[in-house]
Amino acid sequence: MSKKIKLAAIVAAGVAAGGWWAMQPEANLPPALSAAAEAQTATAESEAAQIPDMVLGQEDAPVTVIEYASFTCPHCQHFHETAFDQLKTDYIDTGKVKFVYREVYFDKFGLWAAMVARCGGAEKYFGISDMIYDTQKEWLKAENEAGIADNLRKIGLKAGIAPDALDACLKDNDMARAMVANYQTNATKDDISGTPSFIINGQKYSNMPYDEFKQILDEKLAN
Template identity: 55%
Template sequence: MTRLLPAIAATTLLIGGGALYLNSQAGSDVLPLAAQAQEADAQGDQAEAGAESVEITEMTMGNPDADVQVIEYASFTCPHCQSFHETVFPDLKADYIDTDKIEFVYREVYFDRPGLWASMVARCGGEMRFFGIVDMLYDNQRDWVQGEPAEIADNLRGIGRKAGLNNEQLDACLTDGAKAQELVSWFEQNAEENGIESTPSFVINGETYSNMSYEDFSGILDEQLGE
């Protein structure tokens, strides 16, 4: 897969200025950022070479020993992902995750820098706060994605504070260049492995699916579970 955002870590979260690129068409297709990524490839390679080794935590819910694993690939700036989390995910969680029938894994996709910033704020709270912040990001997506880059960053800080994080914690997370670079590399590796080209996408026991209704989702899961 083409490297999508190799310059993100090189320009790491300069949230006070307007020089950052902001993709105004944060839709469901991963591929349009490829041309932008190629322009910044040399800068991204330099940052990658100097980046520290950072471990990325896999964010999971449900039963880690379940026979069925569902991996969601989603972007915090994707309206289709917001719709899925508003209309499908609550039933999926109630019927399959909370009942320990499946293991659910959430993996972020980065269309743009705001999506990366949102991911870093969500991960700033650690595993205990992650999914709560994910809910807040989707519930308020139409509000925090509006404005100039500095405004968006401030909006995300506000969400972080509502989740119980303080300014010092948020500053540390949002200026962690090594973490930003490793998150992008981690996403690229996973997306290539699973053939992810759009969001939301789902990998159910190794097979990749595109966005679907709850009825279709539950049908696939029931078949996998033998129900």
Template identity: 55%
Template sequence: MQRRLFLGGTALALIAGGAYFYNNQSQTTGPSLGSVSAQEASNIDTSGIVEMAMGDENAPITMIEYASFTCPHCANFHKNTFPQLKADYIDTGKVRFIYREVYFDRFGLWAGMLARCGGEMRYFGISDMLYHRQREWLEGGEPETIVNNLRTIGRAAGMSDDQMNACLNDGDTAQAMVALYQKNAAADDINSTPSFVIDGTKYNNMGYDEFRAILDEKLAG
């Protein structure tokens, strides 16, 4: 199963109407992301947004995953399929894995900002925590509750409240992240999560055996 994604001319409106961020003492309103057209998004500087990747840069296969931290099918993939793929193909130098965040909602964006707050070295560790605790931190659905739950994950990853406040209230970075997501998803024709692009070919979500068959065929060729 997959979660459907709709990319329109105002993809940034997915988290429009104001992004609400909270500090550890009281509720505050962070910078609004607003509704930005595709043309406006193309003018946003995204050069500061790091591509999160693991595996050998010179691996014979490049695999890109498009996923949302609020997508239950993505969480299932990361819990049940990705560990074996990582052990058999990424850790062995056969696959270069690139993870690209998709933002269905502001909660997924906040989770991405939190994961990136830990830096490249901690990104995938925090991502694993976000997926394994997805039901916990999304429980309740209220913004203040969710951001406090995200802070709990951040603290477990060794981040201070001041560090998280700075990251979660960085409106420029938030807009750049969403603009880059919009650009990449449009270029790769992504319409659901999780989706995968393996050496330029798009695939829907599948089980480990199906991934293995595709990867082994490419390696043999």
């Protein structure tokens, strides 16, 4: 069973390293903080356009696959471990599929991981994403939030991001707000209720084995 998405308001409260963000349901906030969260969300919605989709493949590919996934979701990790490389080899690298990856934030840890992945820019994004998924169990098993933050920072450093640049990314509160606003806008528009979910040429699908995924892609390509 996929986790259910809970759209959340981001509150400007740094945790762990000071630049990390805490996510809390708006309904649980005191009135003053709730009002602040609403104002921040409104501002972030205007900034959401600054958050680009991360894309692999040719722009004019006949089939577009949009994956909604969370870096903390074990089902998403399983898809990337068992199916993504085949998808890339069979369809993305051959010009048949344009692949769009959209982050979902179940929790603050998923947001932190996404901030690390995006810190490397578009050219490093998918490589860092692979590292995050490949080591998901390891970096998530830290005993506290500071440990998880440190584990993710180590992934960024291992990927070649300079320490100062990485710290700046992780303290970019405006970017975090915009990322969450972008996530909320896209997930609402596409009616996403769990991860991984896929939009294939405009039609929504839930998680599935690669053989079924391949069959759907072949049918789309044949039409």
